[in-house]
Amino acid sequence: MDLSKTYDVLVVGGGPGGASAARFCSKKGFDTLLVEKRQEIGAPVRCAEGVGKGIENFVDVNSRWVSKEMEGAKIYSPDGTCVDMSHESAGGEVGYVLDRKIFDKELVRLAASNGAEIRLRTRATGIEYASDGIYTKLKRNGKELKIKSKILIGADGVESKIGRWTGIYDSIRLEDIESCAQYLVTGINGIDMNYTHFFLGNEIAPGGYAWIFPKGDMTANIGVGVLPSRHNLQMRPFEYLNKFIESRPELNQGKIIEESYGGVPVAQPLDSLVENRVMLVGDCARQSSPITGGGIINAIHSAKIASEVASEAFNKDRYDSTVLSKYDEKRESILAKNVRDYSLKNLFQSMEDSELNSVAQCLKGIEFDSLSITGLVSELIKNDSQLAEKIDETL
Amino acid sequence: MIEVDNELCGHCGACVGVCPESALDLIGYKVEVIGNCVECGRCVSVCPLGAIEIG
Numbered sequence: 001m002d003l004s005k006t007y008d009v010l011v012v013g014g015g016p017g018g019a020s021a022a023r024f025c026s027k028k029g030f031d032t033l034l035v036e037k038r039q040e041i042g043a044p045v046r047c048a049e050g051v052g053k054g055i056e057n058f059v060d061v062n063s064r065w066v067s068k069e070m071e072g073a074k075i076y077s078p079d080g081t082c083v084d085m086s087h088e089s090a091g092g093e094v095g096y097v098l099d100r101k102i103f104d105k106e107l108v109r110l111a112a113s114n115g116a117e118i119r120l121r122t123r124a125t126g127i128e129y130a131s132d133g134i135y136t137k138l139k140r141n142g143k144e145l146k147i148k149s150k151i152l153i154g155a156d157g158v159e160s161k162i163g164r165w166t167g168i169y170d171s172i173r174l175e176d177i178e179s180c181a182q183y184l185v186t187g188i189n190g191i192d193m194n195y196t197h198f199f200l201g202n203e204i205a206p207g208g209y210a211w212i213f214p215k216g217d218m219t220a221n222i223g224v225g226v227l228p229s230r231h232n233l234q235m236r237p238f239e240y241l242n243k244f245i246e247s248r249p250e251l252n253q254g255k256i257i258e259e260s261y262g263g264v265p266v267a268q269p270l271d272s273l274v275e276n277r278v279m280l281v282g283d284c285a286r287q288s289s290p291i292t293g294g295g296i297i298n299a300i301h302s303a304k305i306a307s308e309v310a311s312e313a314f315n316k317d318r319y320d321s322t323v324l325s326k327y328d329e330k331r332e333s334i335l336a337k338n339v340r341d342y343s344l345k346n347l348f349q350s351m352e353d354s355e356l357n358s359v360a361q362c363l364k365g366i367e368f369d370s371l372s373i374t375g376l377v378s379e380l381i382k383n384d385s386q387l388a389e390k391i392d393e394t395l
Numbered sequence: 396m397i398e399v400d401n402e403l404c405g406h407c408g409a410c411v412g413v414c415p416e417s418a419l420d421l422i423g424y425k426v427e428v429i430g431n432c433v434e435c436g437r438c439v440s441v442c443p444l445g446a447i448e449i450g
Binding site: 228 | 412421442444445
């Protein structure tokens with residue numbers, strides 16, 4: 001880390017978005033520094049670790065960081081009706097269950113092997129614009145320092161400061177974040193370990209869902225996400241999770257070997273993620289899917305786009321928000337999908353348990369191999385006119 | 396003013412994300428009040444573990 005020079009790109013945050021931004025930028029030959037406030041990449045885990053097969057477009061899949069490959073997803077309505085979805089139609093959220101502690105380190109290793117500098121235990125505390133760059137104030141091992149770069153990529157997660165310092169956005173609304181608790185449980189029995197399992201219902205997880213993501217060896221990530229604007233403060237997400245596990249004989253003999261907690265943005269997608277010299281990627285850019293909460297592929301894809309836009313900026317030697325707004329244009333397909341998913345999220349969250357049961361009854365047994373979420377909704381319209389009307393109003 | 400029980404805290408940063416005053420930060424593995432808390436209670440609501448109370 002050289003305090004006297006101007007880096008081409010400084011990336012703040014060492015999750016999948018930040019690591020990928022550093023990887024793609026250093027690959028293009030940009031002088032890149034990645035800083036991460038924690039002392040370890042990939043830990044603590046704040047993720048259910050599911051990712052779609054689309055990950056293959058960005059990184060060569062390796063058994064070292066894949067815990068288990070999935071065949072599909074099973075979605076259970078409050079009365080237990082199961083809708084079976086193959087991976088093509090499950091919103092892209094099945095494919096693999098990862099080992100994030102290894103996966104995240106692999107992404108950072110790729111960045112490092114391209115020449116990016118990496119600094120752990122280094123936290124951003126502010127930014128300052130200069131005429132020929134942007135200073136990021138950092139605190140490392142108790143000492144304050146400043147790093148100058150031409151471009152700053154913010155990948156600082158759900159607790160992002162960079163998005164706020166730049167005025168790109170304000171705080172996340174309580175309607176737009178899932179409050180999550182998850183245990184890694186070993187010794188479970190009687191669960192189909194080739195499927196991810198999603199459980200809906202206002203008793204199970206108000207405004208969210210509970211999940212079982214198998215990792216192999218009778219072990220799985222079991223978690224719940226609830227909407228803070230909906231849940232009763234008398235019962236916290238970890239208590240919903242305890243209740244979910246205790247009530248199921250196939251889970252309640254298991255032993256917890258890891259706990260993790262997280263806030264997952266399920267937010268109104270943001271049209272603009274740029275300011276002068278700054279682009280945002282990943283959870284800090286609220287790019288996770290509003291309906292599933294999955295965010296890894298969007299983060300990596302956006303990081304790739306950001307590196308391409310950085311390249312254009314260097315060619316023009318211009319770093320203002322007009323030039324960087326190309327990032328917003330080029331991520332249009334990601335944005336459009338999240339806009340649709342946000343409407344669907346609002347629809348599902350407005351449903352009573354009886355309506356969720358009705359949806360599941362109507363969909364069970366239908367062959368989902370080629371059915372998208374849009375197809376799923378139109379299928380429902382054919383079978384339940386009252387619900388169809390509600391869907392019409394929402395979408 | 397809020398009080399964070401750092402033994403109960405799961406270090407997830409959700410409270411930092413919802414704070415409208417940018418008054419919280421997740422520093423390493425610890426949530427700290429770094430700004431002006433207006434006692435809106437949003438961090439209290441979002442915490443998966445109930446580690447924050449208005450004191």
